[in-house]
Amino acid sequence: MSTTSTRPSAPTGAGIDPRGPQLTATLTAVVLLVVLVLPPTPAAVLTAVQAAFFALGAARGVQHTPHAWLFRTVVRPRLSPPDELEDPAPPRFAQTVGLVFTLVALVGYLTGVVLLAQVAIGLALVAALLNAVFRFCLGCEMYLLIKRATA
Numbered sequence: 011m012s013t014t015s016t017r018p019s020a021p022t023g024a025g026i027d028p029r030g031p032q033l034t035a036t037l038t039a040v041v042l043l044v045v046l047v048l049p050p051t052p053a054a055v056l057t058a059v060q061a062a063f064f065a066l067g068a069a070r071g072v073q074h075t076p077h078a079w080l081f082r083t084v085v086r087p088r089l090s091p092p093d094e095l096e097d098p099a100p101p102r103f104a105q106t107v108g109l110v111f112t113l114v115a116l117v118g119y120l121t122g123v124v125l126l127a128q129v130a131i132g133l134a135l136v137a138a139l140l141n142a143v144f145r146f147c148l149g150c151e152m153y154l155l156i157k158r159a160t161a
Contacts, residue, residue: 025095026073028145031104033085034077035141038063038108042135045115046128054119057131061112067105071098075105104141104149108134 041060045053067075111134118127137148 024073024098026098026101027081027086027092028094028096029089029092030078030081030086031072031101031147032141032145033081034067034072034075035138035147037077037080039135039138039142042131042138045131046135050119050122050124050127053127053131054116057112057116057119057127061109061116064105064109064112068102068109072101072105073098100150100153101147103153104137104147107149107152108137111137 038060041056045056045060048056063075063077072078111130115127115130115134118124118130140146140148
């Protein structure tokens with residue numbers, strides 16, 4: 011009698027552990043919260059760093075970010091295997107959405123329109139907190155809605 015795995019396979023290609031993006035959202039939320047309490051110049055610098063992380067996740071996928079490395083090397087070895095893997099495309103799209111918000115914030119900080127920057131960071135923070143706390147990825151849901159609407 012052959013034994014089969016009870017764990018579902020990835021939707022397409024190599025799937026990702028859904029707990030990784032949740033950790034990324036948690037770390038991102040902390041960074042964005044810090045951005046909101048900093049004066050404009052250091053806030054702009056930290057926003058640029060976060061934008062670079064989002065750009066990397068958008069360009070290469072969330073599994074290639076520093077947060078993913080931290081998850082793979084420190085966190086995941088201490089966890090049981092995930093029940094299922096998820097398609098990396100929706101979290102990658104969510105990284106693109108985060109990049110847009112942090113770029114708007116960066117423009118706001120660099121042009122002295124601090125309120126614009128803080129609103130953009132605040133919106134990104136809400137999205138990150140939804141994922142971190144409730145495992146509800148707003149950018150992922152946007153991706154799925156767009157995919158359904160264009161199919």
